[in-house]
Every structure is written in C-alpha cells, then in structure tokens.
Amino acid sequence: MAQLLKTTFLPSSLPRASTVRSPSIHISTHRSRTTQVEAKIREIFMPALSSTMTEGKIVSWVKSEGDKLSKGESVVVVESDKADMDVETFYDGYLAAIMVEEGGVAAVGSAIALLAETEEEIAEARSKASSSSSSAAQPASTSSSAPEPSQTEKIAEPAGPAISKAAAIVGSAVHPASEGGKRVVASPYAKKLAKELKVELERVVGSGPMGRIVAKDVEAAAAAADAAASLAPKVGTTVNPPSGIELGTVVPFTTMQGAVSRNMVESLAVPTFRVGYTITTDALDALYKKIKSKGVTMTALLAKATALALVKHPVINSSCRDGKSFTYNSSINIAVAVAMDGGLLTPVLQDADKVDIYSLSRKWKELVDKARAKQLQPHEYNTGTFTLSNLGMYGVDRFDAILPPGTGAIMAVGASQPTVVATKDGRIGMKNQMQVNVTADHRVIYGADLASFLQTLAKIIEDPKDLTF
C-alpha cells in the first residue's frame, strides 16, 4: 500500500500561474514562466490502488482545506473496486485546495487536490484550483478522465486563476425572515445544486414559500447565467454549420462548451472597460505581401506587433489575481482565439516578443494543427497573458470581446478595409484601416494605460519594420 501511495504525490515545481492538470504525469517538465514564486505547490493525484484501477471515487476527505498535513497522515479515503483505502500524504504541507469533492470520480493519476508547502501559498493554490476544479470534479458522473475532453475543456479555460466565483446575477434575495438578507433561506436540494452549478445563493431570488430559494430558482439562475454567456459575442461560438443542428431540440453542452460557459459567467465578476482605436494597415499589408511566401501569417504578424507593444507597456500584460495586487507577467504569451467545431480554443504563442516572425509563424501553424487534432498540451493553451481575437476574415469591422478570467486584457481585431480618409495635407485619400477594440480589467489597467498601449501598437503596425527585425 505504502509503495503504491508514494507514487501519488508527485512533486511538481509548478509556477503559480499555470493550471496544469492533465491525466498523465508530465507536470514537472512544465516550464517555469514566472519567477516571482519560489515555493512549491504540489498536486495530490488519484492513486492507483490496484493494477486494474483506472479511476477512483473519493469517499471522503479526512482533512479539509487549510489543514496542516504531516508526512504519513491520511488525507483522503479512496474507494477502489474492493474496499476503501486511506491515502496518506508523502510530504509535509497544507491541504490548500480540494479539486475533486467527496463522491467525485477522478482518473488514476489526475490531480484531486493541491498541497501547499507554506500557509502563504494556500490562497494561491486555491485560486489555481478554482479555475480548473470545476471541470475535473464531476461528482458521481462516470468519469471525467477521457484524455480528449479533459484537454479540450481546459483549452477553453484561459490561463491563470479565476478571480471570483461564478455568479448568476439575477438580483438579490431578501428573504422576509433572513434578517435583512444576511441569512439565505434555501432548501437542502437548492443548496446542493448551487454548489454543483456554482451559483451564489446570495444572488438568487427565491420563489418558494416565504421567498425560500428552491431548486428551480437555482436552476433558473444557472440557466440565466449560461444564456448571458452565450449571448456574449465571444469569438467563434457560432461557427457551427447550421446543417448539424436539429431544430427544436435542447442539446446539452459538451465539456468544452460547459467550460466556456463557466468561464464566461466567471468573467462577469471582473470590472472591464473598452477602448477602441483605428489603425492604418497599408504598411503592414505591404509587408505581409512581401513575406507571405516565407510562410508568415497575418495572425503571427499581429501577435508579434502586439507583443512588441506589450514590451513597452508591461501593465497591459499584467493581471489581477486576488483583487489586491498587480501580477506582472515575466513572459509575453499571446493567446489567439481560434474557432473550432463546437467551441473555441486559445493556442498560445509563447514569448512572442522574443521569437522571430518566421519561427512564430511556424509555431502558429503547428499549434493550429495540434488544436484541430485536439492534441494541444495544457501549457499550449492556458498560459496566455494577453489574448487576440480576430474576426476580420469574416468581414467584421469591429466587435467587443469578453475578457478571459485571469488575464488583463483582450484585443478584438476587425477587418482591415479600404477607407476614405482625410489626410494630413488636407486631401481625401484611401487607406486600409482596421479597428481594434481592447477589453481590459480596470482594476489593474486604466484608460490612459490602454490608450498609450494602443498608440504604441498603432505606431508599430503603421511602421512595421521592427516586426521582421
């Protein structure tokens, strides 16, 4: 037993920002992107209690979040096909976050909790877990372990921790007997559902007797939140061919769509604002024409330009993780939204400021191919620090994007099209222009920051010689 269990706690010197969780144990190879956190957060894995065991059910957590663990203490009871076994920790530390709740099923080797070495890291580990635990823990469902869905669903979850819990904002419940709203009166099942659907009961209006929150209120709140998310003009969500849709039916979300839905709801907790800018692209278009034959794509060019602008404006590349501080990311990783069948992915061009345009283009092609084949590794889709979303190819001239939780800003890029403009010398001229619109988290990024960033970006694009070095 002990031997078996020792394999369950693999040390993985995970840097803070990455929410690397995958069925296989390749975590420790993951590259450290941020340097500011030195200490370790370890993942607790579902142990293999027998040679035939492929998944295990969490019977109960012996310890609860925040408890101090010492080596050899039992942490969790796991049910195998024959018996329930206590799983012990192999490290000292704090049980920071439980990712698979009691009753949940997890594949052997998948993370079920995070272990923080010090107390300070608990919060951080927790935020890390909260952005991903929802997808991993599916209590009583048969398995969330199939590698494909679990990967794709994470693709839709942008890097970084979620900032706050999802909220179905429907109003506030003021129960007549709830002492001015301090106490929430919800039926037992409503409470269970709320936990499952991640609905904050404080924001649900009860329709039961005396304003009590009942199950259907929670369901309605969750549905409303989902609807709000699906209405949001998020890139690529409507690319399903109409032929594949059977009218008059209700089709449940795939895991990826479910993850998107959760993320969209989560994003509502972030105070965002938008700044638009019109950029002349004549020079960029000319450059593109010139180097297109060398395999350079427009996406790569835009990513490169954005990355170069971000170098000068680190605040736009920062994010707010806890509502109290700036997190300045050390790398500039440009995530680019790609429409996929039934969802969207955000492959990440890492260190886009440092990699040359030709390598970047090759990398991009590789990522897109991988994404289509659903073979993206977690660090290839969830480590973005700034997101690009381009609908220009559809002729969209301007739109507005939702900020993925955990990042500071997202830029919506419209089509570049010939526009009649008044030139500086007082003439009327024709120029190719595109509109970009950046959505940013106002807790860390202010209007002037964004404006000067856009100014820099416009300069780079209008004079793109730096893009090719």
Next chain:
Amino acid sequence: MQSSFSLSCSQATTVPRSNYTFDSLPFAPSKPINLRFCGLRREALGFSSLSRSHFRRGLQLHTPTRSKRISASLVDNGSPPKSFDYDLIIIGAGVGGHGAALHAVEKGLKTAIIEGDVVGGTCVNRGCVPSKALLAVSGRMRELQSEHHMKALGLQVSAAGYDRQGVADHANNLASKIRNNLTNSLKALGVDILTGVGTILGPQKVKYGKAGFPDNIVTAKDIIIATGSVPFVPKGVEVDGKTVITSDHALKLEFVPDWIVIVGSGYIGLEFSDVYTALGSEVTFVEALDQLMPGFDPEIGKLAQRVLINPRKIDYHTGVFASKITPAKDGKPVTIELIDAKTKEQKDTLEVDAALIATGRAPFTNGLGLENINVVTQRGFVPVDERMRVIDADGNLVPHLYCIGDANGKMMLAHAASAQGISVVEQITGRDHVLNHLSIPAACFTHPEISMVGLTEPQAREKGETEAFEVSVAKTSFKANTKALAENEGEGLAKLIYRPDTGEILGVHIFGLHAADLIHEASNAIALGTRIQDIKFAVHAHPTLSEVLDELFKSAKLKTAPSMYKLVTEVFNLWGRLKLMFQAR
C-alpha cells in the same frame, strides 16, 4: 355465559394434561377445567385455560363468586391472593405482550392481556408495520426514478408518480390487517383480551377499565408489564400533529411537505428521510450529536451517509439541539431554533414546511400504579434485572412482576420485547432463561437497508481492552456478490467483528441490499454460540446475497486450530464407536 361461569367455578374436575409436561411447574398437577360453550373457546380448550374463572369484556361485576373471592383476598390483608383469575396477565397488547401471550399459551398458562388502546401497540399501528408499507413505496419510487439504474438494466420507464392518499391507505390497510391477524391469533389461542387501561393495585393484582365504566379487578399469579413507549418530544417543541409531527402522525402521511426537518438521525429519522425524499420532499436533519446516525457502527454510518444522505436532497446540522419548534400558523412557516449542543448558544433558525420529531421514544409507564408496589421508574423506565424481574425502590425484586419491551428500556425493539416476553414465560414456567441481548438483531429499512447484531467495533475494542482479548475485523463488499451485481445494487458492506483467538462472533454489521434479511445468520450464530471456524463450513446457495456473509465468515483470520472443539468431539466419537465395536464382539 353466567352458567358457564359458575360451572367452571364449582367444578373441580381433574383433567389429565395431554399436551405438556408440567414437571417443573410448581402448582400444576391438577386444575379445574373450564367448560365453555362458545365454539371458538372450545377449539382452544386443548391447550389453554387452567383457570377457575375468567372475566371478559363487558362481564358484569358483583357476581356472587367473584365478590366472595375479592373479600377473601381482602381478608388476607393485602397479601397476594391464594387463587388467581389467571396464571399470567400481560399489560399491553403490543408485539412484546403478544409474543409473551403466545408463548404462555403454548406453555399451558391461562393468559389474559390488557389493552387500553388497539391491539398491536406501537409496532403494528404506529411504528414498524405502517412504516414498512411507506418504505416499500419509497423503495419502488426510488428505483423507478433512478434513470441511471433503470437504464443500466435496459429498462425504460416513463415518469413515476404517486398518489399520496393511495400510499397512505396502503400503510393504513397493512396496519389494520396485521392488527386483525394479531387479534385473531390471540382469540384463537384463547387469550382473553381485556379492554381498558391496566393499573397494578398490589402484588399479583391488576385493575383495568375504560373511562366511564366501572373498573374491573383481576388477579394473576404473574404479571408482565408491556406497556411500551410513546414518541419522545423534547421540551420546547410544540407538536400540533399537522406541521410539527411525531412518527405517529407521519405514518398517516397526511401531507408530503416540500421541506421537512427531521430532528434526530437514528432509525426513525433515517427511515422517514428515505420515505420523504423518495416522495419528493427535501430533508434537513438536526442531530444533537456531532455525527449523523449515532448508534450505528461508525464505519457503517459513514458508508450509509455516503449513500443515504449525501446524494439525496438532504442536508444536516450536527451538534445542535432544536431548542424551540413552533408549528406553522397564520401564514408563518414552521420555525426551528437551533442552539449549539455544547455551548447552548443560539446558532441558527430554520423556517420549513414541517418538522418531524424523531428524537427517540419515551416509556409509557404513567398511571401503571407502580407506586402501589414501591417501584420507582428511572426516567420513566421500569427498572428490571437481567431476567426482566422488576426491581423496587429498595433494590429488591418484586415477586411475580416482570417488565418487558420499551417500558424497561433495555432494547427498544419490537422483537426484543417479544424475546423478553418469551424469556419471562420460560422463567415462570420453571425454566430459567436469560436473554442474550447481544444476539438480538436490529435493522433500519432504508434503501439499501442497514442491519446489525452484537457489538459495534468501538464497543468490541473497548471490551477487548478491559477483558484483555484481541479483536479483529473482517469486511466484505457487496460489489463482489453476483446476486447484488445482477440487481445492479453493488453498493454495500458487511463487517464482522470477532475474537481471532476463539472464533467468537462479537458483532456483525451489514449495509446493503436486503441487509435486514441477511443479518439472521449472524444473530443466530451469536445466539447459539456458533463459532466462525464452524459456521464457515456452512453452505450457501449460489448465487444469493447470503454469500456476502459466507465470504465474510471465510475471510476471518483465526488464530486457533481450525476447531479444537471438533477435534475433541471427533476423538470422543471414535472412542465411543470403538467401544461399541468391542461390545459387539
């Protein structure tokens, strides 16, 4: 009637006893027979009625013979009467009284049973029986609603629904059917059912009567108190029978609330939570102890919580008392104030549609006249020794008075009461008998069921510590049982607590499909003193759920030679055979 009466009194015919040997009976050799003219009684003649007189319901008082006898006893100045109306009077016609009466008749005692309410007592009318009817419904509802389960079996069922009145009627019909069966069996055996509230007047003397009617006084050689219990309602709780209810009301199923608080998570609470959640209610448990399901083996409790509580529409507050419960009125919901069980601080207020008080049961011993014989109850319970003999205030045994069932509080289970009753009858018919309470099984009829016999693991370990023996535990899962898997009900655990040195079974706990039916192999083994090394060779039909226990016994690891006992008997047998052989030669 009168003629039969006088006949039976005046005749002193000696009849040979055909059915039973009375060698140990102190006063039995010859008895007057009771000639009766009603057909039913005649049938019963063969095995009952040794009395010289009998009083039945509606019988007039002040018949000459009777008054004479009473005066005779009065002359004795309070000392017990020398001749008795009955050999045995049982106060209370519940399952305990019924069991005792049946056995008494079998032993040839002239028996009467006094009942102030309806025959059958709590179990039949307000307890085990109607609740099983409701649980039968809830079990089916649960099955039909479990799409996942149905699908796994390849079944398709459209939405399951129920008719509340129909369900309530089923429970009610079952209760009245069983009640009639019980009444008829008593009548058929010739047990007199005396209607009225029984009160002990003095040694071997009981009065009974209905309100508004004159009291009757009867005497008996032995008296068994079997008055049972009533739902215990803690103070601060106002029961209105509609929104704040006890199990008595709940079993009538007059309404199915959307949200019901169940105070107490023992058997009763647990079973009702099963019923209510299957019928669509949501349930909140309020438990004073720190853990749900106190009294169950902790491991079984944990598993049961995982299966019976967590996935259902149930939440709970533990470590809290319901200090005040106010029924719904004037459009206000039922309010329940919770205080911390330890600090007594106000913790929370719940507002729900109904509250079920399932905090246990209190003995029903008021008005029993115990003061007439110097017996003081302890929290209402009648103090008894291990043979159910009543102990008076001075610690002395009260002769000829026994108390069985819930009223003595030893083990508040219907079948325990019955077993105690049988034990008492054995004693008064001259065979000493001490009931082993550790061999009495208990069951909770949730879905799946929970059952147990003997000690829990902590109890066994404690006993092992004080008596210096080792305690081992063996477990088997229902997941490995073919029949359980065929039913798609693999969730379950059987646990055996035993002494590895002797093979003695200390306790068995089962949680799983039909656990209540499975426990008896273990309880019988404990009752008969069967050891694991012997029972493990018993054969079980395949494939059956009983193989769970088979495997359980087989998985026990003993530290003794397979069976010293067997070895010794083998040697003796061999010796005997050899001897015979030699003799034959």
